[in-house]
Amino acid sequence: MQSVHYPTLSSLLRIDSASIRSMVLIALGAVLLTASAKIQIPFYPVPMTMQTFVVLAFSMACGWKLGGLTVISYLALGAMGLPVFVGSPEKGIGLAYMLGPTGGYLLGFALAAVCAGYLAERGWDRKWYTTLTAMLIGNIVIYVPGLIWLGSLLGWDKPVLAWGLTPFLLGDLAKIILAMIALPAAWKAVDRKKSKSA
Numbered sequence: 001m002q003s004v005h006y007p008t009l010s011s012l013l014r015i016d017s018a019s020i021r022s023m024v025l026i027a028l029g030a031v032l033l034t035a036s037a038k039i040q041i042p043f044y045p046v047p048m049t050m051q052t053f054v055v056l057a058f059s060m061a062c063g064w065k066l067g068g069l070t071v072i073s074y075l076a077l078g079a080m081g082l083p084v085f086v087g088s089p090e091k092g093i094g095l096a097y098m099l100g101p102t103g104g105y106l107l108g109f110a111l112a113a114v115c116a117g118y119l120a121e122r123g124w125d126r127k128w129y130t131t132l133t134a135m136l137i138g139n140i141v142i143y144v145p146g147l148i149w150l151g152s153l154l155g156w157d158k159p160v161l162a163w164g165l166t167p168f169l170l171g172d173l174a175k176i177i178l179a180m181i182a183l184p185a186a187w188k189a190v191d192r193k194k195s196k197s198a
Helices: 018-038 051-062 064-079 094-098 103-120 128-154 160-164 166-197
Strands: none
Touching (some): 018 051, 051 103, 051 166, 064 094, 064 103, 103 128, 128 166
C-alpha cells in the first residue's frame, strides 16, 4: 500500500519554474543555516545554536529532497572554506573544522533534514502533535551521530553526554515548541486563504 504524499509549504510559492524555486530555496536555506550558526550560546566543546530549528523546520517546509540538498549545499560551502559554521573562521574552517567535535552533528543535520522532510511529505507538519513527534525524531537523528563522533574523538572516558547532550535539552524543547506552533499555524493560514478564495 502506497503512502499518501502531501504538498509542502514551499510548493505554495508562486514561482513558475520548479528549478528556479528549488535554487532560491536552497540558497535561502544556506543563508538561514549560516545566520543561525552565528546565534549561539558558547558551551564546550559544542556550542548551542538555532541551527537544529532551522534544519528541521526548513526541511519540513520544503520536503526531504530540498531539505537534504540545502544542508548538503551548506556543508559543501563550509568544506570549501567559507566561514559558515559556528565560530568560523576563528576556530578553523573547511574540512579541518568539520572533523572537529561538531562533525557528527553536521552529519546529523543532513540525515535529519531528509527524515523531517519525509515526515512532512506524509502530513506530519499539519498537526501540533505530529509536528512534535517529527521534531523529536529529527533531534534524535542529529544527536546519535553527534554523540558517537564526539565520544570517538574525545574519548568515551570523558563526560560525553554532559558535553554533547544535556546542556542543549532545554533549548531544544523551546525550538520544538516553536515549530509545533509555527508549522500547523502556517497550514491553518493556507486553509483559511483557500476557503476565502473558494
